[in-house]
Amino acid sequence: xxxxxxxxxxxxFFGVVKAVVILLGLVITAAYMIWLERRLLALWQxxxxxxxxxxxxxxxxxxxxxxIFFKEDWMPPFADKFTFVLAPFLAMSLMMLAFVFIPMxxxxxxxxxxxxxxxFLAIAGLAVYAVMLGGWSSNSKYxxxxxxxxxxxxxxxxxxxxxxxxxxxxxxxxxxxxxxVASQDGMWNVFPQILGFLAWVPAALAVVxxxxxxxxxAESELVQGYHTEYSGMKFGMFMVxxxxxxxxxxxxxVALFFGGWHGPFGLWTEQIPFLWFAAKTxxxxxxxxxxxxxxxxxxxxxxxxxxxLWCLPISLINLLVTGAVVLWRAGV
Amino acid sequence: xxxxxxxxxxxxxxxELSNRFGDSLFTLQPTADxxxxxxxPVERLHEVLRWLKTEAPLPxxxxxxxxxxxxxxxxxxxxxxxxxxxxxxxxxxxxxxLAKPRTAAGDxxxxxxLQGEFPHLPTxxxxxPNANWYEREVWDLFGxxxxxHPSLRxxxxxxxxxxxxxxxxxxxxxxxxxxxxxLTALRQDMEQxxxxxxxxxxxxxxxxxxxxxxxxNLGPNHPSAHGAFRLVxxxxxxxxxxxxxxxxxxxxxxxxxxxxxxxxxxxxYTDRIDYLGGVMNNxxxxxxxxxxxxxxxxxxxxxxxxxxxxxxRITSHLLFYGTYCQDVGAMSPVFFMFVxxxxxxxxxxxxxxxxxxxxxxxxxGVAHDLPRGWEQKVREFLDWMPKRLxxxxxxxxxxxxxxxxxxxxxxxxxxxxxxxxxxxxxxxxTGCNYDLRxxxxxxxxxxxxxxxxxxxxxxxxxxxxxxxxxxxxxxxxIEQCLNNMPSGPYKADHALTTPPxxxxxxxDIETLITHFLQVSWGPIMPAxxxxxxxxxxxxxxxxxxxxxxxxxxYRTRIRTPxxxxxxxxxxxxxxxxxxxxxxxxxxIDFVMADVDR
Numbered sequence: 001x002x003x004x005x006x007x008x009x010x011x012x013f014f015g016v017v018k019a020v021v022i023l024l025g026l027v028i029t030a031a032y033m034i035w036l037e038r039r040l041l042a043l044w045q046x047x048x049x050x051x052x053x054x055x056x057x058x059x060x061x062x063x064x065x066x067x068i069f070f071k072e073d074w075m076p077p078f079a080d081k082f083t084f085v086l087a088p089f090l091a092m093s094l095m096m097l098a099f100v101f102i103p104m105x106x107x108x109x110x111x112x113x114x115x116x117x118x119x120f121l122a123i124a125g126l127a128v129y130a131v132m133l134g135g136w137s138s139n140s141k142y143x144x145x146x147x148x149x150x151x152x153x154x155x156x157x158x159x160x161x162x163x164x165x166x167x168x169x170x171x172x173x174x175x176x177x178x179x180x181v182a183s184q185d186g187m188w189n190v191f192p193q194i195l196g197f198l199a200w201v202p203a204a205l206a207v208v209x210x211x212x213x214x215x216x217x218a219e220s221e222l223v224q225g226y227h228t229e230y231s232g233m234k235f236g237m238f239m240v241x242x243x244x245x246x247x248x249x250x251x252x253x254v255a256l257f258f259g260g261w262h263g264p265f266g267l268w269t270e271q272i273p274f275l276w277f278a279a280k281t282x283x284x285x286x287x288x289x290x291x292x293x294x295x296x297x298x299x300x301x302x303x304x305x306x307x308x309l310w311c312l313p314i315s316l317i318n319l320l321v322t323g324a325v326v327l328w329r330a331g332v
Numbered sequence: 333x334x335x336x337x338x339x340x341x342x343x344x345x346x347x348e349l350s351n352r353f354g355d356s357l358f359t360l361q362p363t364a365d366x367x368x369x370x371x372x373p374v375e376r377l378h379e380v381l382r383w384l385k386t387e388a389p390l391p392x393x394x395x396x397x398x399x400x401x402x403x404x405x406x407x408x409x410x411x412x413x414x415x416x417x418x419x420x421x422x423x424x425x426x427x428x429x430l431a432k433p434r435t436a437a438g439d440x441x442x443x444x445x446l447q448g449e450f451p452h453l454p455t456x457x458x459x460x461p462n463a464n465w466y467e468r469e470v471w472d473l474f475g476x477x478x479x480x481h482p483s484l485r486x487x488x489x490x491x492x493x494x495x496x497x498x499x500x501x502x503x504x505x506x507x508x509x510x511x512x513x514x515l516t517a518l519r520q521d522m523e524q525x526x527x528x529x530x531x532x533x534x535x536x537x538x539x540x541x542x543x544x545x546x547x548x549n550l551g552p553n554h555p556s557a558h559g560a561f562r563l564v565x566x567x568x569x570x571x572x573x574x575x576x577x578x579x580x581x582x583x584x585x586x587x588x589x590x591x592x593x594x595x596x597x598x599x600x601y602t603d604r605i606d607y608l609g610g611v612m613n614n615x616x617x618x619x620x621x622x623x624x625x626x627x628x629x630x631x632x633x634x635x636x637x638x639x640x641x642x643x644x645r646i647t648s649h650l651l652f653y654g655t656y657c658q659d660v661g662a663m664s665p666v667f668f669m670f671v672x673x674x675x676x677x678x679x680x681x682x683x684x685x686x687x688x689x690x691x692x693x694x695x696x697g698v699a700h701d702l703p704r705g706w707e708q709k710v711r712e713f714l715d716w717m718p719k720r721l722x723x724x725x726x727x728x729x730x731x732x733x734x735x736x737x738x739x740x741x742x743x744x745x746x747x748x749x750x751x752x753x754x755x756x757x758x759x760x761x762t763g764c765n766y767d768l769r770x771x772x773x774x775x776x777x778x779x780x781x782x783x784x785x786x787x788x789x790x791x792x793x794x795x796x797x798x799x800x801x802x803x804x805x806x807x808x809x810i811e812q813c814l815n816n817m818p819s820g821p822y823k824a825d826h827a828l829t830t831p832p833x834x835x836x837x838x839x840d841i842e843t844l845i846t847h848f849l850q851v852s853w854g855p856i857m858p859a860x861x862x863x864x865x866x867x868x869x870x871x872x873x874x875x876x877x878x879x880x881x882x883x884x885x886y887r888t889r890i891r892t893p894x895x896x897x898x899x900x901x902x903x904x905x906x907x908x909x910x911x912x913x914x915x916x917x918x919x920i921d922f923v924m925a926d927v928d929r
Binding site (some may be wrong): 033041044045046047112142145149166211212214222223268292293294295296297298300301 | 549657662671
């Protein structure tokens with residue numbers, strides 16, 4: 001009667017269940033990240049933040065979501081319809097797709113391809129299309145400027161983001177994220193790869209357009225930048241994609257530099273791998289918010305200059321040194 | 333000076349002018365404010381202004397104000413040359429004010445008499461470039477034509493305005509005298525079309541041979557425009573090739589209102605000129621009237637006035653500080669500064685009963701005495717603020733990103749500042765030590781121990797640092813007020829003090845009658861002209877009042893600092909980038925109500 005249940009089918013079934021659980025977890029975390037950001041910003045800015053709906057204002061996210069679903073889905077008559085709709089979908093789906101490769105525990109994770117890190121870099125490169133298309137299709141000058149800034153910024157930062165991560169790859173000898181995490185047993189990459197980490201942090205901020213790299217949507221200059229003309233759920237998708245991006249990039253930082261599911265000094269790594277991973281990810285998510293609370297926004301050309309004059313040389317030096325050390329250890 | 337305002341000695345500048353151009357050219361007019369006021373024929377205007385600006389010993393580098401008076405209904409003119417309209421030029425010589433030894437204030441008022449319904453006279457934009465907007469304003473509101481003006485068009489009123497020139501005496505002052513306003517769909521489209529920017533009208537090119545420029549409408553609704561302010565940018569990428577500021581979206585006709593409010597009931601309107609300045613706005617108005625009426629206020633009044641205006645300087649500068657940080661992208665400081673402002677407003681509210689618009693100064697005094705326990709409230713604020721300022725310096729002003737955004741950006745030197753009529757922190761950031769509280773002390777400022785903070789580069793950063801330091805100096809002044817508050821009455825014992833002193837009203841009928849008339853109709857100020865300049869929160873603010881012997885003003889001219897500051901924008905920002913413009917706008921620290929009145 002149950003003959004058709006083969007082990008392969010079961011594996012597929014559990015794989016799908018895992019993926020759905022992770023997807024839901026990610027979206028819910030991203031949504032609550034909005035609440036977290038508002039509460040933390042408020043804490044650091046001497047105010048209360050949302051504290052009325054439900055305990056600690058936790059219901060605020062649900063209320064906001066209900067509101068945004070019922071908002072009029074207005075499309076500017078001068079916009080390029082197809083691209084205008086496509087852009088927010090791209091933004092959200094690409095950021096979620098990038099999360100596929102994140103290893104959360106030795107066994108949990110949606111997929112585990114051998115070239116996971118390369119996939120991530122490819123997707124980070126594609127993500128700029130969402131912003132660029134959104135800015136261009138809105139047919140509004142502020143949106144266009146936002147889109148252009150985003151493109152220029154991505155070009156500058158993609159270059160050394162890849163290079164900054166190559167040190168990690170060299171050290172682990174693999175592009176597979178799970179193996180990279182496993183290789184950090186005992187020594188987290190952040191120590192040997194400190195230069196790579198320093199270059200990665202601004203690049204990671206730039207990928208998700210967070211302060212001080214939020215030039216594409218600099219509200220004091222470009223109103224809302226590339227999503228000025230968006231409203232309702234399409235705006236909501238851009239917004240959620242930003243927070244999904246933060247969760248994803250925080251998780252990636254943990255996986256690449258902070259030992260993923262490893263506890264500090266190997267403490268309880270076997271017992272609570274997921275909790276370690278989650279706690280570290282949470283720490284980086286909160287730091288994103290702290291950065292936003294603390295820093296002003298540099299000018300566009302200053303950001304470019306910083307990318308080419310500081311980050312690129314740092315990542316090149318890092319790559320050189322790591323390469324030399326790896327070769328020396330291999331006894332070549 | 334004699335009691336009627338006639339100068340007993342002839343001011344230096346009048347002597348110098350007579351020596352240069354001959355005695356017969358000028359007619360000297362006595363005014364209540366003692367400012368040298370000369371009438372001259374329109375044909376010689378250019379020659380005289382040019383000499384004053386460039387050749388005069390200690391030249392008059394700044395055109396401080398330019399306005400007009402519709403003289404057709406004025407009764408008391410006391411031997412002034414016959415005129416239907418008068419154009420008034422007020423010049424300011426910072427050099428004379430700062431000269432040592434200083435012999436007289438560096439003010440000069442020149443008047444030109446014009447005949448006819450819509451008179452013409454030559455523009456002076458070729459002598460003083462900042463006359464541009466002032467002349468547009470005079471044309472817009474009076475219909476006086478300035479021949480040779482580069483772009484004589486509406487500035488306060490919309491380009492489609494059909495209602496004539498409102499400051500003319502035949503123009504109605506009340507909305508009830510017009511048909512109700514209706515905005516039909518057709519009219520709305522027409523009005524919007526009228527606002528479409530046409531680069532050719534401003535002598536701009538739409539592009540070069542290789543590419544087109546982008547024309548970006550920044551405002552009237554934009555997060556960083558600080559009110560209803562519109563800037564049209566000609567962009568090459570993100571670089572600003574040129575820009576055209578467009579004002580008037582906040583124009584409420586405050587000057588016209590002065591002509592039908594009583595002297596007393598106009599005070600609340602002044603509050604709303606620089607709406608962040610609160611009682612700071614009342615000060616030049618009531619001081620000008622006190623000069624006209626010959627009221628000498630008690631020491632306690634002076635001290636209370638100094639204290640309250642310094643409180644408003646602090647709240648205004650704090651708002652600047654916060655929004656400036658926000659405009660360069662720092663999100664948090666503004667929230668902290670709003671907390672501090674609230675602490676200051678707590679004190680202000682306890683003393684005046686209101687927060688932002690107390691309308692609390694009166695002709696000849698203040699509205700009521702300080703409340704019991706005010707010392708403790710003020711002390712609490714003085715204890716609270718300095719530590720916070722130190723924190724902000726660490727968190728905001730010393731931040732390297734903020735410095736990179738503002739050091740050497742949008743800089744201008746003292747000469748440029750004077751050329752464009754810049755006053756206040758914007759002038760002092762260029763290193764020019766010109767603060768009216770020191771140069772021409774009023775309200776007893778000479779008795780206070782405080783410094784005038786100066787910058788030296790005249791860039792965005794210096795303007796911010798100067799203001800931050802001014803907050804500290806204001807705290808020093810307030811502390812001295814707190815420690816040395818004189819006792820005594822809070823109103824002058826004078827017939828024109830408003831509302832009048834009431835103690836004797838129930839004892840003799842004459843006092844009761846005068847009291848009744850003064851409260852119901854308002855005081856009657858003696859005919860004459862008066863003005864007063866104060867170092868307000870954003871620069872020099874002054875009221876020029878023409879009294880014609882009635883219960884209200886014949887002409888109220890409000891010279892605000894923000895108006896010339898905005899006019900200067902294109903000359904400073906050409907060749908810089910959009911984010912620089914945003915930071916620059918923030919560093920000007922203007923409110924549109926102060927620009928448009």
